[in-house]
Amino acid sequence: MTMDSVGVDIPTCVSICKSLENIVKKSIGPNALHTMISTATGKVLITSDGLTILKSLHLSHPIGRMIVDAVTSHHRITGNNSKSFILLLTELLKQIQHFTEKSTSQSNFIDRSGSRQDLIRLAHAFHKLQIEILPRGIVVDLLKSSTVTSVNQETHRNVKTTYQAIITTSMAGKLNPQTSEIFMNLVCDFLSTSVKETGCLYANLMQIIEMFEQFCVEVVGLPMSESRILEGILLQQDFAVTEDNFIEHSDDPCKFILVDCNLSEFKPDVDSTLNLETQSQLTKALEFKSKIMMRFLQQCQSQGVRLIVSTQRFSEMALFLCKKFGISVTHCAPEDTILHLASLCELFPIYDIQECLTSENVGVAKFCQLLTLGAHRFIHLGVQSEKLNIHQIVVCGPIHGLCRQYYNCVLNSVKSLKTWLQSEMVLRDLSPSELSIKKLTPGKQPIGICIPGGGVAEFVMYKTLQILKDSESDAYLKAAYSILGEAVLSIPRTIHENSNSSEYKQKSFICRLLEIKSLWDIEGFAMGVNGRNGQICNTAELGVFDPLVSKVMLINDVLSLLQQLLRIESMISVPTLKSSQSDLQNL
Numbered sequence: 001m002t003m004d005s006v007g008v009d010i011p012t013c014v015s016i017c018k019s020l021e022n023i024v025k026k027s028i029g030p031n032a033l034h035t036m037i038s039t040a041t042g043k044v045l046i047t048s049d050g051l052t053i054l055k056s057l058h059l060s061h062p063i064g065r066m067i068v069d070a071v072t073s074h075h076r077i078t079g080n081n082s083k084s085f086i087l088l089l090t091e092l093l094k095q096i097q098h099f100t101e102k103s104t105s106q107s108n109f110i111d112r113s114g115s116r117q118d119l120i121r122l123a124h125a126f127h128k129l130q131i132e133i134l135p136r137g138i139v140v141d142l143l144k145s146s147t148v149t150s151v152n153q154e155t156h157r158n159v160k161t162t163y164q165a166i167i168t169t170s171m172a173g174k175l176n177p178q179t180s181e182i183f184m185n186l187v188c189d190f191l192s193t194s195v196k197e198t199g200c201l202y203a204n205l206m207q208i209i210e211m212f213e214q215f216c217v218e219v220v221g222l223p224m225s226e227s228r229i230l231e232g233i234l235l236q237q238d239f240a241v242t243e244d245n246f247i248e249h250s251d252d253p254c255k256f257i258l259v260d261c262n263l264s265e266f267k268p269d270v271d272s273t274l275n276l277e278t279q280s281q282l283t284k285a286l287e288f289k290s291k292i293m294m295r296f297l298q299q300c301q302s303q304g305v306r307l308i309v310s311t312q313r314f315s316e317m318a319l320f321l322c323k324k325f326g327i328s329v330t331h332c333a334p335e336d337t338i339l340h341l342a343s344l345c346e347l348f349p350i351y352d353i354q355e356c357l358t359s360e361n362v363g364v365a366k367f368c369q370l371l372t373l374g375a376h377r378f379i380h381l382g383v384q385s386e387k388l389n390i391h392q393i394v395v396c397g398p399i400h401g402l403c404r405q406y407y408n409c410v411l412n413s414v415k416s417l418k419t420w421l422q423s424e425m426v427l428r429d430l431s432p433s434e435l436s437i438k439k440l441t442p443g444k445q446p447i448g449i450c451i452p453g454g455g456v457a458e459f460v461m462y463k464t465l466q467i468l469k470d471s472e473s474d475a476y477l478k479a480a481y482s483i484l485g486e487a488v489l490s491i492p493r494t495i496h497e498n499s500n501s502s503e504y505k506q507k508s509f510i511c512r513l514l515e516i517k518s519l520w521d522i523e524g525f526a527m528g529v530n531g532r533n534g535q536i537c538n539t540a541e542l543g544v545f546d547p548l549v550s551k552v553m554l555i556n557d558v559l560s561l562l563q564q565l566l567r568i569e570s571m572i573s574v575p576t577l578k579s580s581q582s583d584l585q586n587l
Helices: 010-027 050-055 062-078 082-105 115-144 153-171 177-194 198-210 279-302 316-324 335-345 400-420 432-438 456-470 475-488 490-498 502-506 509-523 548-567 581-586
Strands: 004-007 035-038 044-047 147-150 216-220 228-231 233-235 254-259 305-310 328-330 362-373 376-383 391-397 447-452 545-547 570-573
Touching: 010 035, 010 050, 010 062, 010 082, 010 490, 035 050, 044 050, 044 400, 050 062, 050 082, 062 082, 062 400, 062 548, 082 115, 082 475, 082 490, 082 548, 115 432, 115 456, 115 475, 115 548, 147 153, 153 177, 153 198, 153 400, 153 447, 153 545, 177 198, 177 228, 177 391, 177 400, 198 400, 216 400, 233 335, 233 391, 254 335, 254 376, 279 305, 279 316, 305 335, 305 362, 316 328, 335 376, 391 400, 400 447, 400 545, 400 548, 447 456, 447 548, 456 475, 456 490, 456 509, 456 548, 475 490, 475 548, 490 509, 545 548
Parallel strands: 216 391, 254 305, 305 328
Antiparallel strands: 004 570, 035 044, 147 447, 228 391, 233 376, 254 362, 362 376, 447 545
16 A cells, blocks of 8 residues: 655645635625635625635645634634634744744754754744633733623613624625625514523523524525514425415414324334235225324314424325314424424424324414415414524525525624623633723623724734733743734734725835824724724724634634644545455455
8 A cells, every 4th residue: 555645844834825815815804805606516606704715615735624624613613703714824824934944044043953843842832822821811901902791681782782783793894884784683683582581692692503594594586675583483394284264363373293203104112014915904904094193183183283393294195184184284394493393392292193192292383374485485383482582584685695695694693692702711711800800700690792893802912922022031932922923913904905995005004003002002992993994993983893702712723723733744645445355255
């Protein structure tokens, strides 16, 4: 067996990251440009969503795939920062390449033991920075520039104002301002109508994200303005059969059951084979099957059941009997839909029609209606839950690509809100004196922490790392502070470049950086970059906010990937072994 080994060095990683950066760089900020993606099947998608662009590339190089996988994992949790991830990683690798080139040419700067040894020592320095410095020193300084919001019923108005700003920031650049405002209001209305208590917001967000495909329905073929919030849920199937006078009773309360078995089939307690020798025996066997169905439907009728939602297809005979007993049926429903309904309504689905029907199997909906949206027909079921006011987001778009883009923006904005409320992740390592900066007491009540956008977090980190660098004696840790400090500035620098304004053309980013330092000394807090015009301003006044946790997670995840890349020496291609005939016979 022959295995090919290819060396992996920093220039290779830099080259791959630069290629990725060139693709996503112009799609950062509120003035983001969009990328047109054309698939092999002829589908066209126009988007500025970083993860969508990166996943469409089908990279062949393992390092490239490794980077995209890391971005995907980060985005799956935070719902954001995919483009910032690439920017930051690229700049870190470029700075490291410059450091290693400088260290090999200046023997008095550092022990010359080869660039590979330098990279390993740098990896150790970045690990220390990630484990010790980031959760304490850097987070404390970020906290000073952050806004803390208590999440309870008394602060409902402040909570709503803050999450409106976070949603708007999350959608900026991905949608135009008018569309962004429509979907921001849609998400806010959904949360306002669905969440019963503000203090339960985080738990409700987790439930919504976990089953988002059930809480959000895409309708292709309608204009975006038709997007709406509906009470209850939509089943994406039509009725297989309806009871008589269904329209007259569609607004009445409707009892329903969830079935995960075939009404025409049943399994005996013990596996057996039935041998039928005569026509009369066959007739009796069919009558027996029919009796079991009839007995089950009689139980349904006695319990007042008007709707059966089933994952299995019903036979024509089963549908005929259901209609005869005045029961509507929708079948071939996805199993996830059944589980979602069962979870919301706290019901037990029926897995065997020979089971005795109880109240634990029967749910009650406020209404059951047939709803038509464009060319699509849905069953609109007004289900209720003690934990959540059940509503559904209907996202409309003229074509599938736009509809999917709107859907992803809504999902990512909900994920951003979740990370806003995960404050314990950044507070758990802080001492009481450090927490006293914002008068915080972890565990007392849920809180959300956000920081002004437009590069404020990056400017704060840059200043902190510069101070740490000046007081550090270890050469490699000093280099790690300097490298990360310069790298984080790539994010506000790109926002400034993409503003494409006359201000940007007149003043370079270095001038803007000096201006920020000067204003920081005067005002006492960090300014940010207005992504629309390139000016330095208080971005908090513009309502631009990012969850603090997502910023910390970005640095943490990028540093984790960076350490892996610094330790990779070679890449081995292992061919697939073909099994011989003798091997197959031995299996």
